[in-house]
Amino acid sequence: MGERLRAVLPSVFSVFLALAVCWVFIALTRDAETATGAYLQMLRGGLGDWAQYFESERLTVLTRPLGEAAIKAALLLLTGLSVTVAFKVGLFNIGAQGQMLVGALAAAVAGAQLQLPAVLHIPVAILAACVTGGLWALIAAGLKLARGVHEVISTIMLNWVAVSLVDNWLSVGPLRAGAGTHLSITGTAEIATSAQLPRLLGEMSRLHLGFPLALAVALAIWVWLSRLRSGFETRAVGLGSEAARAAGIPVVRRTAQAMGLAGALAGMAGAVLVLGTEYRYPGGLGAPYGFDGIAISLIGGNHPLGVALSALFFGALRAGGTRMQLLGVHKSYPELIQGLALLFVAGRLVWLALLRPRKVAPVVPTRQPETSPEVPRA
């Protein structure tokens, strides 16, 4: 079995196991027929209703669901990459939610307040979101580097700061569309048409530029981490920061860069949400995608291309989940599947133990016979 295959298999098994467990659960609470039916609906909702297409030849029965899946996948991919990039430098970014939130608001403000041609407006609005998200993440990085504050704690707390700041104050207060008037509108003002991400298939689907953008970003991150010097240095910091320091790698700079990039990616997810589908910052976004990013990243093996696959899969599942409701099955099952898959991936040591070849590979000694057991040093 190839090393690469062995790295991928636990994730694949975990996803299938999660699918099976949820099927059993629906079958137990309802019946097997409903469970299978619900899964088929989910498939149609996520990958298109091919049966109907061959019957009616209406292209939209394919493009609509696929477009929705792609939109969801783009958001999951960007937040997943955010977690992945932080992970590569050895930090656990639980703060993609907050970073996405402030990014979304920045994109909404830039989209609404600026007047620029579309070729400039879109990049500027996305950049604003990236910078805001990045700075938000750098607060956690700064606390970590200067004071040793654990990033899990600080990013979680910054999530709540972001929610309070954006959802509970800015978007319902000073930045509310109807602020100063008596209009009771929630959310910020609508962005200019020039800031809207163009739809790629016109009226046939909501699929917009955000999807290819997210894929391109994933590719760029992969190239950076695997082929560039700075990516190598970043990984070295993540896997052995003291060895990296001794090797003359600027550990502080690489850590700050990676965490800033992680925040920028989450911020970009916020921009894609606002500029692509919402067209304004809705009152009380909450941005659940931030936490999804953790699951997507881990199921994707913290590898940019794996994360892309994982995001595509769960994007389709999410998009299809709404169609489960046709059979009275709750649409949160895709999230349940995702959560279970994460749980099973977390138990991947068990998978690896089961997958270990029976014969010991010649290059990997199983154990050093002379090594005495780990004992605490006096």
Place this chain on the structure above:
Amino acid sequence: MISLRHIHKRFGAVTALDDVSLDIGTGEVIALVGENGAGKSTLMNVLYGLYQADSGEVLVKGQPVRLRSPRDAIAQGIGMVHQHFMLVPTLTVAENVVLGREPSRWGRMDMDRACQEVAATCERFGFKLDPRARVDTLSVGSQQKVEIVKALHRGAQVLILDEPTAVLTPQESDDLFRVARGLAAGGRTVVFISHKLREVLSVAERVAVMRRGRLVAEVRAANTRPEELAALMVGESRVPLAEAQTYHPPGGEKLLEAKELRARGEDGRPALQGISLEVHAGEIVGIAGVDGNGQRELAEVLTGLRTLEGGGGNLLGGPLTGLTPAEARRRGVGHVPEDRLWRAVVKAMTVEENVALGRQTQAPFARGLQVDFAGRRERTAALLKAYEVRPPDPEVPLQALSGGNQQKVVVARELDAGPKLLVVVQPTRGLDIGAVAQVQAKLREARDKGAGVLLVSLDLEEVLALADRIYVFFEGRVTGTFTRPEFDEREIGRRMLGTHGEEVAHG
């Protein structure tokens, strides 16, 4: 008293013990020698119940016993002192000794009785230890005695000492040997695991030699020479021990001139308290000292890993103050750090990625902003071949290599960079004889090519074998300097303990 019969033990595909039979008598000091990986520790761990043999049996007083855990072994009167002590540093001697079997009254630990019991045990076996002293205030030698008292207190008739002198000064070692002989004279048995042949021959009556999981010889110490033992251990007829060495006068360019260096250790205490020293091109300068007397901090200062708080000097044409690791590397400082897995390598990365570490921005490891995969592969393959690393595969994760091969990768990487000054700390710790010889040869070779080498080692034998000049460190100060051939082991030992000029106190 104890017989090991036909013991077999495998770890996966590796046979650690292959049909080993050994009798251990009462009242003797027996030594178990062999290279790393020969199976000495595995055999003793079987006897101490830490490992279960796949087949074979252990007899105690003629009766077969099952040793499933150290608890069983202790019940059979077998005690073991590990290389790394298992003491709680913040507890007292008495508390450590009675730990797990504390005398209690009304459900509370009876400290007075514990102290009395421990004091009685100490007296019975002739140890001078204060039961109420906190363990972290004791010297390493005394901590080892606490471990021995702990085993004896639990009724050990057989005491296994795993590499007991690795952390001791010569004086402390002598003291330990006296203790071992005293215990044997009193009817106990001491099993000594070691690979230091001279000391083995001086303390043990009988020596059992292991090689690749087999017991290959049992000899009487009285009529055996170290060379013969070494030959038995490695299985070749002739082995160069510490090879004869000529003095290289410091004629070369002055690479390092450090003056009055001051720095704090990891715990915030002053570790360097005014160290001045020089290293010239073409010499190996050894730093001798007991662990924790500032050697580690000196190496860190010279490689830019620790901030200097006072003093200064010149290192390869630049100031020592404000040195960073990157700047040190730029000036030509190579570094083989003490803690390999923490500081020298990234174990989850591949061998070739580790070879690139430190030079990741230079040819042949990078081309512009990109990683040069082909150049890196080629250079790594060449180094692995030259240093006889097994397996010679650049793509395996570094952690798949044995410790000795990992260290060869580190030495290969640092020497390949062509350092002007090489700072090496404990370069051969934990390596087997073959790897030790190779690493030491490479250090000599670097010196002969004109590099300056600063060697920090806790193994005085190694410093004596390699160094052209020696600085002795004690509590962050230089307490002696020696130049080959005027190396006086006894005098160096006294200065390592800071007791030069006064009577050496044994205790």
